[in-house]
Amino acid sequence: MVRLITHNMLTCHVRNCTKDNFPLVFSDVELVVREAPENLDFIRRFLPKLDWAALVDTARSLGDESLPGTQPEEFTDEQLRALHHVLMEMHVEEGKMTCRGCGHIYHISNGIPNMLLAEHEVGR
Amino acid sequence: MSLPTPYIGHLTEEDYEHVYEPAEDSFILLDALEADAIPLRAARPSLCVEIGSGSGVVSTFLMQLLGPNQSLIIATDINPLACQATQKTSHANNVTVDLVQCNLLKPLLPRVDRGVDVLVFNPPYVPTDLAEFEQTQASASLGGAWAGGSEGMGTTTTVIELLSDLLSPQGRFYLVAVEQNRPQDIVARLQRQGLRSEVK
Numbered sequence: 001m002v003r004l005i006t007h008n009m010l011t012c013h014v015r016n017c018t019k020d021n022f023p024l025v026f027s028d029v030e031l032v033v034r035e036a037p038e039n040l041d042f043i044r045r046f047l048p049k050l051d052w053a054a055l056v057d058t059a060r061s062l063g064d065e066s067l068p069g070t071q072p073e074e075f076t077d078e079q080l081r082a083l084h085h086v087l088m089e090m091h092v093e094e095g096k097m098t099c100r101g102c103g104h105i106y107h108i109s110n111g112i113p114n115m116l117l118a119e120h121e122v123g124r
Numbered sequence: 125m126s127l128p129t130p131y132i133g134h135l136t137e138e139d140y141e142h143v144y145e146p147a148e149d150s151f152i153l154l155d156a157l158e159a160d161a162i163p164l165r166a167a168r169p170s171l172c173v174e175i176g177s178g179s180g181v182v183s184t185f186l187m188q189l190l191g192p193n194q195s196l197i198i199a200t201d202i203n204p205l206a207c208q209a210t211q212k213t214s215h216a217n218n219v220t221v222d223l224v225q226c227n228l229l230k231p232l233l234p235r236v237d238r239g240v241d242v243l244v245f246n247p248p249y250v251p252t253d254l255a256e257f258e259q260t261q262a263s264a265s266l267g268g269a270w271a272g273g274s275e276g277m278g279t280t281t282t283v284i285e286l287l288s289d290l291l292s293p294q295g296r297f298y299l300v301a302v303e304q305n306r307p308q309d310i311v312a313r314l315q316r317q318g319l320r321s322e323v324k
């Protein structure tokens with residue numbers, strides 16, 4: 001499944017696509033929420049690896065408004081719980097991810113995004 | 125003390141016509157991870173990546189070793205059936221592994237920027253000619269599990285070149301290599317990149 005924690009790490013890598021290649025924009029999604037055991041310590045450790053603005057935009061595009069627009073300096077447990085939900089429990093099972101830079105569409109099927117490019121699309 | 129090997133009974137002979145069946149190399153990799161269980165857990169990795177996860181035994185094992193919900197593990201494979209097998213294996217063992225079908229870890233590169241705490245790769249390491257390497261890579265089928273190009277280093281060299289941009293300061297890289305890949309040269313090369321390394 002494409003969870004938002006993983007989506008936050010994915011960039012378009014089509015040749016010469018270097019602008020607006022992140023975050024990829026979801027459309028036509030089938031979203032499934034699956035409860036996951038909470039480990040707020042893990043969420044805290046992962047914070048430095050997140051792109052907050054991209055995460056908030058993406059969560060909102062999927063209808064989740066629980067995250068504040070600017071990243072809190074100190075997270076309350078409640079905010080970490082909201083973050084846990086967004087990162088670990090929202091699964092995109094089917095749908096598309098579109099690059100705003102070049103328009104390339106990556107398809108998600110059975111929760112697996114296909115980000116393999118054809119030879120002529122590959123950059124270095 | 126010893127961790128059980130992940131359950132893979134859901135994978136059938138038919139699956140193994142398309143997906144690399146766990147073999148001696150897979151189990152050597154599990155042993156190497158298990159031998160490092162204490163430092164691996166102590167390092168508290170938050171992001172692990174396995175390139176070329178095949179059946180998914182390695183990613184699943186690593187997740188079990190670190191403990192559920194302790195880390196994000198992203199597994200990649202060029203072969204879509206391998207991605208599906210990895211997903212099935214993780215589910216069958218009650219762990220979560222996030223899959224991305226891609227070449228090596230290309231879509232992750234800009235964002236992981238020295239953030240990978242544990243990187244694992246059991247590559248296609250068998251020496252072949254370039255044509256066979258390119259053909260099996262392009263077809264993303266079972267042949268791509270073993271055909272490694274010149275000295276079997278076709279994919280490994282690319283990953284090694286990326287390492288400095290991938291690994292976090294305390295990051296670890298586990299790589300399977302055979303004699304034809306010249307493990308001592310790999311070690312020398314990693315050392316030139318400022319990475320401490322050893323052959324097990």
Ligand SMILES: C[S@@+](CC[C@H](N)C(=O)[O-])C[C@H]1O[C@@H](n2cnc3c(N)ncnc32)[C@H](O)[C@@H]1O
Pocket residue numbers: 144145146147149150153175176177178179180181182200201202203206226227228229246247248249261264265268269270279
């Ligand atoms: C030797 S098998 C290892 C499978 C599994 N990790 C194990 O240890 O049993 C190599 C795997 O790498 C995958 N692979 C080959 N070239 C790749 C590439 N360029 N990017 C991602 N995966 C690749 C193959 O499809 C295959 O699943």
Ligand SMILES: [Zn+2]
Pocket residue numbers: 012013014017021099100101102103104
């Ligand atoms: Zn693009």
